[in-house]
Amino acid sequence: MKTRNCKVLVIGAGPGGYVAAIRAGQLGMDTVIVEGQRAGGTCLIRGCIPSKALIHAAHTFHKLAGHAKKGGHMGISIPGPAELKMEDTIAWKDGIVDRLNKGVEALLKNAGVELVNGWAEFQDAKTVKVGKGKDALLIQAENVILANGSIPIELPFMKYGEHVISSREALSLQELPKRIAVVGGGYIGLELGITFRMLGSEVTVVEAMDSVLPIFDKELRRPLEIAIKKQKIAVHTKVFAKGIEENKDGSVDLLYTPKDAKEGTDPERLTVDKVLVTVGRRPMSAALAPTGVALDERGFVKVNNKCETNMKGVYAIGDVCDLGEMLAHVASFQGEMVAEILAGHNRAYEPAAVPAIVFTEPEVVSVGLSPDEAKAAGHPVITGKFPLAANGRALTQEAEKTAGFIRVTAREDDHRILGIQGVGTHISELVGEWTLAIEMGALLEDIAQTIHAHPTMTEMTHEGVLATLGHAIHSM
Amino acid sequence: MGTFAFKLPDIGEGVVEGEVVEWMVAVGDTVKEDDPILSVMTDKATVEIPAPCDGTVTKIIGEAGDILPVGVVCIEFEVDGDGNASASEPEPAAPAAEEVPEPVAEPEPEPAPAPEPTPAPAPVAPAGPVVERAPGTKPLAAPAVRQRARDAGVDLYHVAGSGPAGRITHADLDVHLSGGASRATASMPMGSSAKVAKTGTEEIKVIGLRRKIADSMMASYSTIPHFSYFEEVDVTELESLRQHLNATRPEGAPKLTYLPFIMLALVKGLGQRPECNALFDDEAGVVTRHEAIHLGIATQTDRGLYVPVVKHVEAMDIWSAAAEMGRVTQATRDGKAGVDELTGSTFTITSLGRMGGLGATPIINKPEVGILGVHNAKDRAVVIDGRVEVRRIMNLSSSWDHRVVDGHDGASLVQLLKSMLEHPATIFM
Numbered sequence A: 001m002k003t004r005n006c007k008v009l010v011i012g013a014g015p016g017g018y019v020a021a022i023r024a025g026q027l028g029m030d031t032v033i034v035e036g037q038r039a040g041g042t043c044l045i046r047g048c049i050p051s052k053a054l055i056h057a058a059h060t061f062h063k064l065a066g067h068a069k070k071g072g073h074m075g076i077s078i079p080g081p082a083e084l085k086m087e088d089t090i091a092w093k094d095g096i097v098d099r100l101n102k103g104v105e106a107l108l109k110n111a112g113v114e115l116v117n118g119w120a121e122f123q124d125a126k127t128v129k130v131g132k133g134k135d136a137l138l139i140q141a142e143n144v145i146l147a148n149g150s151i152p153i154e155l156p157f158m159k160y161g162e163h164v165i166s167s168r169e170a171l172s173l174q175e176l177p178k179r180i181a182v183v184g185g186g187y188i189g190l191e192l193g194i195t196f197r198m199l200g201s202e203v204t205v206v207e208a209m210d211s212v213l214p215i216f217d218k219e220l221r222r223p224l225e226i227a228i229k230k231q232k233i234a235v236h237t238k239v240f241a242k243g244i245e246e247n248k249d250g251s252v253d254l255l256y257t258p259k260d261a262k263e264g265t266d267p268e269r270l271t272v273d274k275v276l277v278t279v280g281r282r283p284m285s286a287a288l289a290p291t292g293v294a295l296d297e298r299g300f301v302k303v304n305n306k307c308e309t310n311m312k313g314v315y316a317i318g319d320v321c322d323l324g325e326m327l328a329h330v331a332s333f334q335g336e337m338v339a340e341i342l343a344g345h346n347r348a349y350e351p352a353a354v355p356a357i358v359f360t361e362p363e364v365v366s367v368g369l370s371p372d373e374a375k376a377a378g379h380p381v382i383t384g385k386f387p388l389a390a391n392g393r394a395l396t397q398e399a400e401k402t403a404g405f406i407r408v409t410a411r412e413d414d415h416r417i418l419g420i421q422g423v424g425t426h427i428s429e430l431v432g433e434w435t436l437a438i439e440m441g442a443l444l445e446d447i448a449q450t451i452h453a454h455p456t457m458t459e460m461t462h463e464g465v466l467a468t469l470g471h472a473i474h475s476m
Numbered sequence B: 001m002g003t004f005a006f007k008l009p010d011i012g013e014g015v016v017e018g019e020v021v022e023w024m025v026a027v028g029d030t031v032k033e034d035d036p037i038l039s040v041m042t043d044k045a046t047v048e049i050p051a052p053c054d055g056t057v058t059k060i061i062g063e064a065g066d067i068l069p070v071g072v073v074c075i076e077f078e079v080d081g082d083g084n085a086s087a088s089e090p091e092p093a094a095p096a097a098e099e100v101p102e103p104v105a106e107p108e109p110e111p112a113p114a115p116e117p118t119p120a121p122a123p124v125a126p127a128g129p130v131v132e133r134a135p136g137t138k139p140l141a142a143p144a145v146r147q148r149a150r151d152a153g154v155d156l157y158h159v160a161g162s163g164p165a166g167r168i169t170h171a172d173l174d175v176h177l178s179g180g181a182s183r184a185t186a187s188m189p190m191g192s193s194a195k196v197a198k199t200g201t202e203e204i205k206v207i208g209l210r211r212k213i214a215d216s217m218m219a220s221y222s223t224i225p226h227f228s229y230f231e232e233v234d235v236t237e238l239e240s241l242r243q244h245l246n247a248t249r250p251e252g253a254p255k256l257t258y259l260p261f262i263m264l265a266l267v268k269g270l271g272q273r274p275e276c277n278a279l280f281d282d283e284a285g286v287v288t289r290h291e292a293i294h295l296g297i298a299t300q301t302d303r304g305l306y307v308p309v310v311k312h313v314e315a316m317d318i319w320s321a322a323a324e325m326g327r328v329t330q331a332t333r334d335g336k337a338g339v340d341e342l343t344g345s346t347f348t349i350t351s352l353g354r355m356g357g358l359g360a361t362p363i364i365n366k367p368e369v370g371i372l373g374v375h376n377a378k379d380r381a382v383v384i385d386g387r388v389e390v391r392r393i394m395n396l397s398s399s400w401d402h403r404v405v406d407g408h409d410g411a412s413l414v415q416l417l418k419s420m421l422e423h424p425a426t427i428f429m
Helices: A017-026 A041-046 A048-068 A086-110 A187-199 A218-230 A286-291 A328-342 A371-376 A392-396 A427-439 A444-448 A459-469 B143-152 B170-177 B183-187 B208-223 B236-247 B258-272 B318-333 B407-422 B424-428
Strands: A002-011 A031-035 A114-117 A120-124 A127-130 A137-146 A150-152 A179-183 A202-206 A234-236 A239-246 A252-258 A268-272 A274-277 A281-283 A314-316 A356-358 A363-368 A381-387 A405-411 A417-424 B002-007 B017-023 B036-041 B046-050 B055-060 B067-069 B073-079 B226-234 B278-281 B286-289 B295-297 B299-301 B304-306 B347-351 B370-384 B387-401
Touching (some): A002 A017, A002 A328, A017 A137, A031 A137, A041 A048, A041 A086, A048 A086, A048 A187, A086 A114, A120 A286, A137 A328, A179 A187, A179 A268, A187 A218, A187 A274, A187 A356, A218 A417, A252 A274, A371 A381, A371 A405, A371 A417, A381 A459, A392 A459, A405 A459, A417 A459, A427 A444, A444 A459, B036 B073, B143 B170, B226 B407, B236 B258, B236 B387, B236 B407, B258 B347, B258 B407, B295 B318, B370 B407
Parallel strands (some): A002 A031, A002 A137, A031 A114, A179 A202, A179 A274, A202 A234, B295 B347, B347 B370
Antiparallel strands (some): A120 A127, A127 A137, A150 A281, A239 A252, A356 A363, A363 A417, A405 A417, B002 B073, B017 B036, B017 B067, B036 B046, B226 B387, B299 B304
């Protein structure tokens, strides 16, 4: 067995781990990163990126259907309906994933980081074994960054298999399911459900709470709920999935009951080809037992605001730690931060705002506080809204069709911006300015007196702020 | 927000104190309940102490190497809710600084002002919101400002913001760091504390002379059972003699301080109490009394404490004693004293000069058996024959090796000195 000593050992090459490793390499530290699958992690390989690729494909397919109608659309028509060859779509998506995977590997190499393929088996907090027998490699590190990430939660009564799939399998289906049930109407379930619907599947969403996307407020959800209805996606709220029964024809029945149903009530049945379970993700911390790092009751590694665990020299970042949201950009931020802390910099995870985006159609974006949250926090609140329908650039790309808007929340007394949310087609790209505004402590006047380029959708941010001040130009 | 003061818990049966091995948290850190915060070594084991609550560390008492008794407040948190303490308890008294003796260059005719005690650096306690901000809001500052504050160890909570909505700018931080009144202070009715809670530390290696001083002090203090004895001496007449001699001194003769008189008085006193002018070889169990009076003069230099020696004071008159003392102490300060001038003392005098103070417990210069501390002479009101008179009073401190010098012996020597110094003619008779 070979032994490799290093200064920094990163476990997991997802968006947290690979960023940590690259930054550590840049800072001149001898760094090894261990990845059991492919560099890029959930985000690049089986999450954010592949889903966005499929969403784009679905949009394209969906638009072509509009042009295939009699008379076409915007003067463009195609002679017959567009055809979908799912395996080719998946191959196209895989091509993007491959490029990004190669890109990450090249970046690691360029930063002088050694990428070790294999699963890290912890001997103790600072020692891992990769591989088996004679070929095994023992890596001993001065510092360890745990970036193990997370995996989809499995329902014990609906194990993943041929019919019951997680987001991971859903992104690599070689054949489009005719009928698909989505258990869990959170952001992953809706993104994928809408995608499959646009590609042509019949989609039913089963959600235990009162509404889909329950983390967002009603006003923000409304355009999305209308769009879902228009797209003929069936939504059952306040119901519990109970299990599946396989049918002889290869289909499967999803059994579910109303939330308040009495024990023994016969469940409702829904016959589908696939059941996609998206009820959340859990930290991949089971393998950490030999390290002695402290976990919370949900299995997240407990860390402080420097991502330090209870073990000296052992850090945890991203989905596996209990600091911040389970979002790729949080993991990357923490990864960069920990690498710099190891190099002696004084960093801490204390963001003023963390942006969150749901890539449904329409997209839902939020940063900072919503009006309700701001009021609950005791702020005197003013808000302003601006619709996509009043923005020229939105009209030119038909982004207004989903009835989106942006909404600004600020303090009434000093005009400090507390939060900005939006819902609408193509709206996600606006979030950069919103986040920066909150992070810089901007007032409404800061954005009001910034020239926003015309014609862009960023003008809506300007107008939303003006609306909050009571004098939007392009709205009545 | 409240303050939660956490006392070092009882860490094991019969354990009354523990040595701090490591703090896993620093002031400003946010901790969750059960996070390890402190590693403590007892005579039985090393124990990790978990955080008792969620909160932000506002104060840490004791650093690595310090011994903390069980039950003492060792850390304070700012917590949601009321906490369990209204304010910081007073800092445990810092151990008294080691006296740093220095020869008297010229006794102060006027009483010297007592040095100001250095106040313990108190953290800026958030008694309330120091900057008027909307309730429930964090300090408002751009990321670059926050990073600068983090690097400087400044909690932005204490910084007044002059920007819109109280936004803290780089300029505000500059003002805060320079300790000046914030520009914002004037406009902020609540005002702002310009004082910064400092968390920086500086490690200084105990090496070289410092190491030797540390070792010899430790050897002396840990093996010698010291007893100390204090007396006050009326030097009014001595002062008048000293003034006269200085006014009429021969050409080229040094100006006289009190020390040469004390040296000559010691010659007579030690002659009568030879048990006090001795070296004790405690390994061999032999005390060697010396006829020669070689007086060590504790001398503070830029490099640390030295004890140059005036040899054979018994063979000197007042002028030569003063000249020789001036020569060896100056040579020592200049770093030119040879081994011969730095060794061989049979008794040591330590004087703090202008920092004379009221009394001290000097540490014996091992293997000697006694040491004399000389303090400021000051005019004081003294009762003589039922009347208050202004007299010049000087305090003497002394420490003795009680293994070989009994209380009676040490006290007797000091009383002899007192008698001679109060009737200075007897020094010369």
